[in-house]
Amino acid sequence: MINFNIPPFVGTELEYVKKAIDNQKICGDGEFTKLCNNWFEEKTGTNKALLTTSCTHALEMAAILCDIKPGDEVIMPSYTFVSTADAFVSRGATIVFVDIRPDTLNIDENLIEAAITPKTKAIVPVHYAGVSCEMDKILEIAQKYNLKVVEDAAQGVTSTYKGKQLGTLGDYGCYSFHETKNFSMGEGGALLIKDPENAEQAEIIREKGTNRSKFFRGQIDKYTWVDFGSSYLPSDMNAAYLWAQLEKVDDICNDRLASWNRYYNGLKGLADKGLIELPVIPSDCEHNAHMFYIKVKDLEQRTALIQYLKENGVMAVFHYIPLHSAPAGKKFGRFHGEDKYTTVESERLLRLPLYYGLEAETVDRIIALVEKFYK
Numbered sequence: 337m338i339n340f341n342i343p344p345f346v347g348t349e350l351e352y353v354k355k356a357i358d359n360q361k362i363c364g365d366g367e368f369t370k371l372c373n374n375w376f377e378e379k380t381g382t383n384k385a386l387l388t389t390s391c392t393h394a395l396e397m398a399a400i401l402c403d404i405k406p407g408d409e410v411i412m413p414s415y416t417f418v419s420t421a422d423a424f425v426s427r428g429a430t431i432v433f434v435d436i437r438p439d440t441l442n443i444d445e446n447l448i449e450a451a452i453t454p455k456t457k458a459i460v461p462v463h464y465a466g467v468s469c470e471m472d473k474i475l476e477i478a479q480k481y482n483l484k485v486v487e488d489a490a491q492g493v494t495s496t497y498k499g500k501q502l503g504t505l506g507d508y509g510c511y512s513f514h515e516t517k518n519f520s521m522g523e524g525g526a527l528l529i530k531d532p533e534n535a536e537q538a539e540i541i542r543e544k545g546t547n548r549s550k551f552f553r554g555q556i557d558k559y560t561w562v563d564f565g566s567s568y569l570p571s572d573m574n575a576a577y578l579w580a581q582l583e584k585v586d587d588i589c590n591d592r593l594a595s596w597n598r599y600y601n602g603l604k605g606l607a608d609k610g611l612i613e614l615p616v617i618p619s620d621c622e623h624n625a626h627m628f629y630i631k632v633k634d635l636e637q638r639t640a641l642i643q644y645l646k647e648n649g650v651m652a653v654f655h656y657i658p659l660h661s662a663p664a665g666k667k668f669g670r671f672h673g674e675d676k677y678t679t680v681e682s683e684r685l686l687r688l689p690l691y692y693g694l695e696a697e698t699v700d701r702i703i704a705l706v707e708k709f710y711k
């Protein structure tokens with residue numbers, strides 16, 4: 337059986353986890369957490385990067401930092417993972433979903449403005465499959481209406497838009513290091529903070545509402561409870577696992593891109609015949625090969641293809657029941673405008689296996705199976 341996903345493992349993880357244990361510092365903000373935070377700050381150029389326990393929690397922190405209150409509205413696509421909405425629902429917000437673009441499956445930037453009301457507080461673009469949303473337009477709207485922008489860049493670590501790293505364009509950027517993402521620590525994430533003025537509050541929220549981060553830096557003599565907060569910092573053992581992968585960032589990126597390009601070129605014939613559609617990467621975007629998907633004719637054909645692949649030992653999956661049609665989506669949100677693409681496109685999408693270490697022969701075998709299905 338060819339798995340859909342295998343968690344990334346580069347080989348040095350155990351050595352670093354052992355080092356964290358030998359350091360006798362396995363709680364948060366030890367050696368490896370600092371290495372990772374600094375790495376993201378240098379790599380992305382953001383003002384502040386903080387590892388968190390998940391991307392969901394990074395989004396929650398962003399919602400607190402944006403001062404989201406009951407009754408506020410937050411605009412996002414419906415075609416996304418539940419966490420994007422959950423984080424804002426937890427602050428009492430109403431979610432306003434708008435339609436996606438059929439090419440990138442990202443929020444349609446041209447539909448955002450019409451969904452804005454006096455209650456709107458933030459826009460949450462999701463960079464689907466690690467391919468950037470049309471950020472210039474989104475940032476322009478946010479500025480015009482004085483809204484916050486929180487990037488759900490869970491899938492977009494190392495991807496760029498006009499040369500800039502995803503997660504650094506909005507006020508806050510949220511990364512995921514779940515085992516299904518390009519770089520992993522089991523469960524984990526990071527919050528990127530653009531404005532230096534918000535960094536201190538972010539540290540306080542992450543450390544149970546205390547100014548312990550300042551204390552550790554020797555900037556104050558004792559630490560105390562200064563504001564509302566929670567516990568959003570991961571164990572240094574998890575950070576050690578991630579650090580091993582950050583040291584191999586190019587290996588991981590190149591390996592995934594090679595598989596992605598092999599799929600793309602191999603399936604181009606079927607796309608040229610109009611039997612399937614392939615992902616679209618706008619010219620302003622460099623992507624990180626987070627996933628390889630194809631779009632088939634409809635739900636029925638997708639179900640048949642998944643079944644066919646399974647019978648032939650290949651696990652392929654679909655995902656995202658649009659949030660606005662889920663029970664919680666109906667309770668906490670509403671769809672603004674027409675659902676022209678969200679539902680139909682979500683029913684056509686099929687993800688093929690893609691992970692670090694996926695072999696070229698395996699990709700070829702999967703391509704051959706998809707071709708055979710269409711014969």
Ligand SMILES: *Cc1c(COP(=O)(O)O)cnc(C)c1O
Nearest residue numbers: 390391392417419490512514524
């Ligand atoms: C994976 C993912 C999340 C959640 O990440 P966790 O680290 O598991 O909390 C949020 N949004 C998107 C778009 C994702 O793909």
